[in-house]
Amino acid sequence: MHIIEIYKSLQGESSFAGLPCVFVRLAGCNLRCAWCDSEYTFSGGQKMSALEILAEVQRLSPTGGLVEVTGGEPMLQERELVPFLHQLIAAGYEVLMETSGERPLELVPSEVRKIVDVKCPGSGEHLRFRPENLATLTARDEVKFVLASREDYEYARDFIVRHGLESSPAGLIFSPAFRKGAIGSRSTENCLLDPRDLADWMLADNINARLGLQIHKYIWEPQLKGV
Ligand code: SF4
Numbered sequence: 001m002h003i004i005e006i007y008k009s010l011q012g013e014s015s016f017a018g019l020p021c022v023f024v025r026l027a028g029c030n031l032r033c034a035w036c037d038s039e040y041t042f043s044g045g046q047k048m049s050a051l052e053i054l055a056e057v058q059r060l061s062p063t064g065g066l067v068e069v070t071g072g073e074p075m076l077q078e079r080e081l082v083p084f085l086h087q088l089i090a091a092g093y094e095v096l097m098e099t100s101g102e103r104p105l106e107l108v109p110s111e112v113r114k115i116v117d118v119k120c121p122g123s124g125e126h127l128r129f130r131p132e133n134l135a136t137l138t139a140r141d142e143v144k145f146v147l148a149s150r151e152d153y154e155y156a157r158d159f160i161v162r163h164g165l166e167s168s169p170a171g172l173i174f175s176p177a178f179r180k181g182a183i184g185s186r187s188t189e190n191c192l193l194d195p196r197d198l199a200d201w202m203l204a205d206n207i208n209a210r211l212g213l214q215i216h217k218y219i220w221e222p223q224l225k226g227v
Pocket of ligand 1: 029030031033035036038039072100
């Protein structure tokens with residue numbers, strides 16, 4: 001697999017936010033979201049075997065715990081990735097995988113907790129989602145909407161209704177998009193959508209979703225990589 005980085009930090013998003021986690025970041029993405037903060041993953045990466053990656057995960061977290069496979073878009077390397085996911089599970093890790101849901105997810109092991117990042121219009125990539133992936137969701141999974149505007153919020157709200165996600169076992173997350181290239185202060189001023197506005201809208205519409213902030217961007221400076 002082509003790997004950008006493997007490091008240990010705190011999980012910044014999802015219902016696992018705040019927990020120690022080893023991140024395995026794969027190279028390559030076939031989307032180009034307007035607010036992407038991971039453009040350094042689009043090309044390059046070091047070629048590593050599954051055994052080499054697993055050894056590094058075990059060095060960083062020898063007693064098990066959380067591992068997040070992310071990118072880029074991990075499913076672009078599906079052929080090597082799926083067996084590796086099985087290896088991580090067999091080694092006793094709780095595995096999260098962040099994906100845009102543009103590639104088929106049927107072969108992802110059921111033990112993996114998928115965090116499916118459904119793109120909204122502000123990303124410019126909202127037409128790329130593969131709706132068939134919604135049928136793969138279980139109570140272990142989460143659907144995340146990263147929102148840059150009121151238009152994005154309404155898109156996410158309507159998407160939930162249109163696809164019956166209120167009754168889906170998967171958790172729902174609404175998260176304000178972070179300003180691309182944000183530097184300096186660890187502040188909500190770097191959000192493209194004010195979390196307070198988002199909270200007001202969610203309460204007014206009685207949305208049964210979690211408001212998620214990318215907590216790593218408030219603990220460390222937003223431009224820092226490997227945290
Ligand atoms: S899917 Fe993720 S890595 Fe790819 S362009 Fe969008 S935000 Fe960036």
